[in-house]
Amino acid sequence: MLLFLSVGLLQATEVANAWELWQVRNNLGGSYTQTADIDLATSAWEAGKEYSVKDIVISNGYAYYCTTAHTSGDSFEEGKWTKMWEADKGWKPIGTEATPFTGIYDGGGYTVKNLYINRGADEQTNNALEPANGENHIGLFGYVTNGSNANAEIKNVGLINPKVTGKRGTGALIGKVMIPSNARYKVITSNCYVNGDVDSYVKGFGATGGLVGANNSNRRQQVPVIQFCWTNINVSSTHQENTAVNPDDNGNAYNIKYGGIVGCNETGVTFDSYAKGNITGGDRVGGVAGCSIDGAVIRCYATGNVSQKIVSQDTSGVGYVVGAIEGMLPPRLRWIFRKWHSSILLLSHWR
DSSP: OHHHHHHHHHTSEEEOSHHHHHGGGGOTTOEEEEOSOEEOOOEEOOTTOEEOTTOEEEETTEEEEEOSOEEOOSSOOGGGEEEEEETTTBOOOBOOSSSOBOSEEEOTTOEEEOOEEEOOOOOOOTTSSOOSSSOSSBSSEEEEOOOSSSOEEEESOEEESOEEEOSSSEESSEEEEEEOTTOSSOEEEESOEEEOOTTOEEEESSSEESSEEEEEESOTTSOOEEESOEEEOOEEETTTTOOOBOTTTTTOBSSEEEESSEEEEESOEEESOEEOSOEEOSEEEESSEEEEESOEEESOEEOSOEEOOOOOSTTOOEESSEEEEESOOOHHHHHHHHHTTTTOOBOOSOO
8 A cells, every 4th residue: 555655656747837837737637746836927028138947928929938048039039938828818727617627736835826817707887698708717727526536636735916817616726616416536625725915816707716716516425625725815706796697597696606715615515714805796705605505614714804795686695704505415514514513613694
């Protein structure tokens, strides 16, 4: 057993810079270990400037990573740079709904600084239909689900001063976690944090959280877990007073579910975590979780201001910890709650 674990650890791919982090998308089921702090800050390319490996510049509408140390000439030399994301849109999340991340990412206690994503919907008049543009599942990791033979894990990483804007399912670390109905394994997010300065933010249009946008499962026997995490960042709706109805969500508004840790905690569990930022919806707005549907928020707290901007249905809610709560605990969580009822706080509409 020890030999097996040692071999597994040796097979993890090291991630030490922006280019190596960018390449995680090339093997979404892989195992990765971050070995240094990574800065994603960019600057405009300049002629006659000395550049080093790891520098990131904007040229021709894209962010480029320096692969060869050099002094720049009169024109941009693409052979000494590697193209990454579109400059206006910022970082392209790792994993999509069609090709999700299913592996293990261990941040090793290191940080990712200055994450910038601008993939939200354009501003428009409130009460209009759902904005047609913008992108869902936005974060450093976009869409995460379980592996076929193991849990997917994102752990031990901190995000410093992110500026993240997306549409539905937006978080600084993960846009959306979804476990399918036939899953044998789960998704675990642990020992992660988001720490922003006064200019940092996470903004979305539904299911938006400081750490994870949506922490969901279609299989009650395999619940996604957020544990031992914290955030210090402001979270808000990009269209705060929009009351347009989502026909695919039982007549609820699109503009719901905003939380300091997680926007939507549906058949998920979030425990031993806290949030310090201000949360502004929308509807279903909570300091830790915007809503918890058939899930649980356990031993968590929040210290920021919480502000609800619309009331969409009877399931509307606002709270310092959880905005709205519905349904029943998954079977395993019910057993745990009964066993440990004297030490567990299940927090819902406390305000």
